[in-house]
Amino acid sequence: MSSDPPAESEEADDEDRSYEERVQDELVPDIGVGDEPAQAGEELADDPTGDEDVASLSEALGEVDDELGNAFVGILVGVKLGVLLISAGALAIGFAGMTTLGGGLVGVGCLAFARAGQRYWAYERTRTADSQDEQSDTDEGGGAASEGRNG
Numbered sequence: 001m002s003s004d005p006p007a008e009s010e011e012a013d014d015e016d017r018s019y020e021e022r023v024q025d026e027l028v029p030d031i032g033v034g035d036e037p038a039q040a041g042e043e044l045a046d047d048p049t050g051d052e053d054v055a056s057l058s059e060a061l062g063e064v065d066d067e068l069g070n071a072f073v074g075i076l077v078g079v080k081l082g083v084l085l086i087s088a089g090a091l092a093i094g095f096a097g098m099t100t101l102g103g104g105l106v107g108v109g110c111l112a113f114a115r116a117g118q119r120y121w122a123y124e125r126t127r128t129a130d131s132q133d134e135q136s137d138t139d140e141g142g143g144a145a146s147e148g149r150n151g
Contacts, residue, residue, distance in 0.1 A: 067123070067126070075119050075120050078113065078116025085112060089103065
């Protein structure tokens, strides 16, 4: 019988609260803000600044060759610059009526996209040529494999 009065008080509290509050309490788990100190011996499993994660990221970035890194950064900057310039040009034309400035921005943005595409295809050509050279070196026929295609 000692457990009956607290149950009645909980039911009284439930009646005082709105339906949304009761559903929210049932469906949404209690989430701490992080102010509570960690228990002794308890470590955060998803710590993004852990030494192991930083070491594995630096090793992975160290394995990327310079040509790939430079191509990636150049393509990324070209695409982002193209999106920015074309968007700014469209806004200048549409909202401010500045057709000369807006048209120039759109044109330069298209050139940035074209340069990014050109850089991508140039990298692809060099990578394909390098892989074909490696295959021809490992083939028994020597250079016969590279002569059969396009000259």
